[in-house]
Amino acid sequence: MKYSEQYYDVYEMLPEKLAEKYPELSFDNHCYLRIALDNMASTKWDTVILRLAYKHLSLEQRKEIIRLLKAYFYDKSLLLRHNQQSLQYRKK
Numbered sequence: 001m002k003y004s005e006q007y008y009d010v011y012e013m014l015p016e017k018l019a020e021k022y023p024e025l026s027f028d029n030h031c032y033l034r035i036a037l038d039n040m041a042s043t044k045w046d047t048v049i050l051r052l053a054y055k056h057l058s059l060e061q062r063k064e065i066i067r068l069l070k071a072y073f074y075d076k077s078l079l080l081r082h083n084q085q086s087l088q089y090r091k092k
Contacts, residue, residue, distance in 0.1 A: 011033075011054055011062065011065060011066060011069075014032070014066065014069035014070065014073070015029035015030065015031075015032040015033050015069065016029050017073065018032045018069065018072055018073060018079075019032070021073060022076065022079070027083075031083075032069060032072065032079075033053070033065075033069075034086060035068075035072070035079065035082050035083050035086045036065045036068040036069050036072070036082070037049070037053055037065065038082075038085070038086035038089050038090070039068060039082045039085060039086060040061060040064045040065055040068060042089075043089050044089045044090050049061075068082070
């Protein structure tokens with residue numbers, strides 16, 4: 001398994017685990033990725049990173065996304081704050 005594939009596997013599993021942990025939020029798994037990506041980029045992520053994000057992130061960016069997703073698993077208040085920030089980036 002290539003290094004990037006290893007990070008892709010973890011990257012993809014964490015949003016699913018978050019959706020299971022917080023069913024009351026009614027977020028789809030891709031919402032967790034949006035929140036982490038927007039907060040990592042400090043803007044609407046797809047204005048600075050090509051789609052599909054996992055194919056275009058640097059190793060450092062991938063590590064930051066994984067760090068954020070893991071933090072959300074243990075800190076719901078951080079997740080909710082970052083969601084509000086993400087929505088502000090998106091003017092919603």
